[in-house]
Amino acid sequence: MAVGIVATFVSGLTPATAFAASEPAAVASAAKAPLRHYAQQKPQWQRCDAKNPATYQCATIKVPLDYSDPGGKKIDIAISRLRASSASAKERRGVLLLNPGGPGGPGLNMPVHPDVNLPEEVNRRYDLIGFDPRGVGRSSPVSCGLTDDEQDLERPYKAETFAKDVKWARTVADKCRARAGDTLRHLTTRNTARDMDVIRTVLGEKRISYLGFSYGTYLGAVYTQMFPRRTDRFVLDSATDPARYGRGMFQAMAARAEPAFTRWTEWTARRHTTYELGRTPAGVRKTFWDLVARADREPVDYGGTLFTSDAIRAQRAMFSRVREAASWVTGLKKAAEGKTRTPAPSPLPPTSARDVPSDNNAASAWAVLCADTRTSWPRDPEQYRRDAIRDNTRYPLSGDFESNIKPCAFWKPGSEPRTPVNNTVRALILQNEWDPATPLAEGQAMHRALRGSRMVTVAGGEGHIVNGTNSCADRSATLYLTTGRLPAKDLTCRAPESP
Template structure:
């Protein structure tokens, strides 16, 4: 669920907030971040198996921006330089989402699969692993595979075990990471982005952020508005719902997607044989869930309980065909039949370069909760609040409600010394792209971001399915490309229909 500058230094207003007493007219020589902003990256080929145009480097950033002379951490960055030197406008910084997802491979993925040539001629594509993630001083809590599983259904009989799990998760993280955790935040990642901008010698940066990357981009526009050029925010998160509310929105939004799926599948009973009516299809699915609760189903090498089937299926229901194929295969597995192996999913894969570092096995999960817990102050502290919310939401949203509202590690996270969340409220120009049927960032979330980014415009793809819009040949592509290449936003919000 994953900016400013007239001179090549961090915005004075932001620095003043970080370093008490810094004069508003601080010179380059007196800038406490000067040692970071003046770095010269040692670019090199990311991997011998990768194209020569794909280069990597490592720079340093302060762990704590209020103490720039304190501990330093590594930040892994990458770039794909444009071949159109005469047309070059600057850099297009990229983020794939998360939180907890590395982005070092983004320039290669987008250069080879998604972005049109007109955009690639104008920008160096720049990726990075956010602080604490991937090759950027990765956080590690030493979690077992079982402890990494946070999608836990509420049951009265197991709730005490879930509380113990959440407490253990937090305690393990603080035992291994300590004070580092309060610095793994979206605000600090936005500051890192501005160091990247300065290191690359750019007065402004353009940006393409997906999923969580939309919130990261919005925070950057709030903190460094004078350094934000052309920002595309693809599949957006509502800043007002961070972060528990984002997960709970998955539960709320998945119910109409599930209903739509039952109707679609019932019309195709001759193909999928899951039921002739929507009610029959619903019963088939929940019978499968009940069966897995009695005896877990071995599916693709993973033992799935009923909660596992609900969690595994939730996002698939936004794409009816994908969900129908998935449920058919799960039903076969429950009946002891061999899978057909012809299920299709939309994925982009490109093994990221290692840069000689080792990424802990629990880094993605640890990174997600590090940001989710440190970013927001609204996580309940009383386990009983989680119990009551899970019971309530199980009734309202049976597919995922209890999983979304059950206890999470943030109930026991230490927030002492961490910054309050960023309030997004600005008029910086940006383009928001959103599919109607997006499982990870539902349409309501994008509408929330649009309301607080008053200078933005939004393209809604009616009937659009999937998480991620730009580059997938939807009706939004033309608008996004025009914005990145000309800087012109639509005069008003746009709604367009997907091509069947």
């Protein structure tokens, strides 16, 4: 792996000079004065909206699009703040930056988001800071002008449609390059980490604490690598392997889906009287694949949605939650047999913030992922064909989905190589055993890369994201954020047994 330049900021610098530390000498010498200008910004805080508390405030700051040319084009970064509830300066710890994941996930509303479960002990000590990463949401949002179909990445491999998939991947890359090419190469995780450090400096803090989810764990790990002396207490919830971030991340999900599916067949077979999907794991497996074959001949109308065989397989993440999956497959089976029209559970479509392009989530996600990891994606479409055929055999639930061609195959490289993560910064990693998006092995790899970290594994924990789902894991995170004490050794919590 190519090694990027690691920026290490020296402790004890004043906010006005904090940016003049050890980026490359040529950059640092040219950048001192312009970066000092960014450090001296005074955010103009105002109430974010009428539906949230008046104490939830928003502002916009400027950062350089290209940190090697800080006097050049500037972009906006939207930030938010919910002040610590304690009025005691002695009790206040500092700021806790929040990131929801992605890449491409807006985080401005994280301090007031109902799914972020932080106890009062944490709220008393920290100003909660949300932000939309560069290119996302209200932070100079990018658009590629993508249609709804072009935003759909769920493309299983089929010999007869592969040429169309290659055209889709090339079209997305070409449209993004034509619409925002000068910007896209600078939408990288390294630059977002630098933006976080601008936020730190503007807020007058020597160090930041952080809670990041999913991709946000990778962003947090990159920050610890670039700015170890600016890192305070970092909680990484549902971590990805920093070495496999990129194409390997997709392929890891396919590999983990198979044991999750096997576990589901075993759980469901023991409850045949409830779900009637099979008395043995083999029987449950046969019921599912018979449904897939039936839907291949004629889509199943379930709750007004037509499920093709591929659309059924696309629900692969559901099998990490055994009860939900059993209920869903039971409903699908009854619908296929014409016995019920029970509405199918489906997620609500994401809503766009005001003035945010409708394709911003997809455009910014591809921009960051492809710019960060361009070298991990083969250029030859035939390589994707071979890999998809191979992985469809290895991992029949979703191997071809994950290994099929993506826009990164045709993307131009980002402005710099990605960051190898390997340091001794203290951090806390939280991980469910049955996480479909960032499998357990991914979190374990992050733990090895952050050698000063501790890991809390929720044995039997289901689904993506630990926060708020397990009291044992939550206590460890609260203790760390409020006292700085990590567990003495890696800890295993247990998920409660399903009733």
